[in-house]
Amino acid sequence: MTDKLDIAGQIAELVKLQEIDSDIFKLKAEKEQKPIEIQELKDSLAQKQSGMQQAEDDLKNLQLKHKEKEVDLGTKEGEVKKLQTQLYQLKTNKEYSTMLQEIERHNADNSLLEEEIIKLMDEIDAASGKVAEEKKKFEEESKKVDAGIKVIEARIKEIEESVAGLKKKREALTPSIGQKVLKDYERILEGRNGLALVEVINDACGGCYINLPPQVINEVRMKDKVTYCESCWRMLYIRDESKEA
Numbered sequence: 001m002t003d004k005l006d007i008a009g010q011i012a013e014l015v016k017l018q019e020i021d022s023d024i025f026k027l028k029a030e031k032e033q034k035p036i037e038i039q040e041l042k043d044s045l046a047q048k049q050s051g052m053q054q055a056e057d058d059l060k061n062l063q064l065k066h067k068e069k070e071v072d073l074g075t076k077e078g079e080v081k082k083l084q085t086q087l088y089q090l091k092t093n094k095e096y097s098t099m100l101q102e103i104e105r106h107n108a109d110n111s112l113l114e115e116e117i118i119k120l121m122d123e124i125d126a127a128s129g130k131v132a133e134e135k136k137k138f139e140e141e142s143k144k145v146d147a148g149i150k151v152i153e154a155r156i157k158e159i160e161e162s163v164a165g166l167k168k169k170r171e172a173l174t175p176s177i178g179q180k181v182l183k184d185y186e187r188i189l190e191g192r193n194g195l196a197l198v199e200v201i202n203d204a205c206g207g208c209y210i211n212l213p214p215q216v217i218n219e220v221r222m223k224d225k226v227t228y229c230e231s232c233w234r235m236l237y238i239r240d241e242s243k244e245a
């Protein structure tokens with residue numbers, strides 16, 4: 001089809017082209033959102049991972065503290081034992097009772113330390129539970145995210161195939177439209193969110209909804225030339241009433 005159509009014929013073809021281009025535009029817009037959706041899933045996983053990391057760090061800190069206190073207690077118990085052996089080498093009652101008091105003071109300190117150790121062991125139990133819980137959350141989220149990303153990637157592929165199909169359809173239509181009209185249409189398409197040719201509905205532009213003056217509507221009806229909306233500069237057309245009826 002190399003013969004160019006008249007304006008009326010070209011507009012009829014442009015109507016079909018616009019339908020295709022609207023679909024392409026919608027699909028492309030959907031595709032553009034996909035990396036954002038993937039990032040959101042990854043962010044959510046990273047959040048769960050940092051929750052797990054935090055729980056592990058908390059547990060490690062408690063375990064370290066526990067170890068320090070155990071060492072501390074061991075040292076202090078050693079001191080008590082040393083004092084106890086010295087106890088029998090003392091000569092006077094006064095020395096003996098002073099030493100005994102010293103030992104009691106140490107023992108009191110040590111039982112406080114033992115209490116702290118018991119408390120720390122309880123905290124370690126709780127922290128271990130928290131680690132297991134956070135790990136489970138992370139693993140569940142990880143599965144969910146992997147599955148979610150697969151779905152999104154499949155959709156991207158589907159969109160790409162649909163767009164390729166639509167572009168083929170498009171190529172079959174464009175040869176019958178004049179170069180100038182087509183270039184103009186494509187320029188508007190680019191600048192006006194994928195909508196270049198709009199229907200006049202109730203005397204208003206179907207693109208920006210402004211009311212059109214009667215002479216513009218007449219021009220559109222005449223189909224002698226391409227008519228533009230003076231507000232959004234899209235191409236206008238009116239559905240053929242006689243054919244529709």
Ligand SMILES: [Zn+2]
Pocket residue numbers: 205206207208209210229230231232233234
């Ligand atoms: Zn308009």
